[in-house]
Amino acid sequence: MRATRVRDGQRGGGKLSFFITIIVLGALAFCAFKMVPTFFANYQLQDAITTEARFATSTYPRKTPDDIQNDVYKKIQELGLPPKKEDVKVTTDGSLVTISLDYAVTFDLIVYQLTHQFHLYADSHPI
Numbered sequence: 117m118r119a120t121r122v123r124d125g126q127r128g129g130g131k132l133s134f135f136i137t138i139i140v141l142g143a144l145a146f147c148a149f150k151m152v153p154t155f156f157a158n159y160q161l162q163d164a165i166t167t168e169a170r171f172a173t174s175t176y177p178r179k180t181p182d183d184i185q186n187d188v189y190k191k192i193q194e195l196g197l198p199p200k201k202e203d204v205k206v207t208t209d210g211s212l213v214t215i216s217l218d219y220a221v222t223f224d225l226i227v228y229q230l231t232h233q234f235h236l237y238a239d240s241h242p243i
Contacts, residue, residue: 150223151230157195162236164191165215169238172213181206188215197221214239 165188172179179187189201199219207214217236222229 147223147225150225154197154221154223154232157197158234158236161191161195161197161217162238164188165217165236166238169213169215169240172208173211173240181208184213184215188217212240 168184168187172184184206185201185204188204188206192199192204197219198221199217203217203219205214205216215236215238218233220231220233222231
């Protein structure tokens with residue numbers, strides 16, 4: 117009889133905290149599932165425009181700003197990102213090439229719509 121009285125104070129608090137932990141971890145996993153691929157694609161796009169800017173002046177014949185814009189836009193389409201071709205800004209000044217791109221992605225997290233702004237920039241300055 118003494119053992120039952122000790123257990124009377126426990127009301128399933130351990131189970132409740134376990135379920136709350138599972139819900140929070142599930143929500144974090146869902147958000148990561150929705151957002152990480154876009155951030156990874158953005159990282160790949162940044163790498164591509166950096167490479168494009170560095171080597172744009174070293175090809176023969178030299179690439180025009182339209183050629184560079186087309187190459188960057190092909191990469192955008194390959195990665196499945198939402199920017200339009202007009203969003204890619206390319207300027208050349210002698211041997212200096214700059215590429216910039218600003219776009220936004222809205223993540224649908226069921227209970228909240230999160231919009232994140234991405235700003236990419238690359239130029240052909242030597243390291």
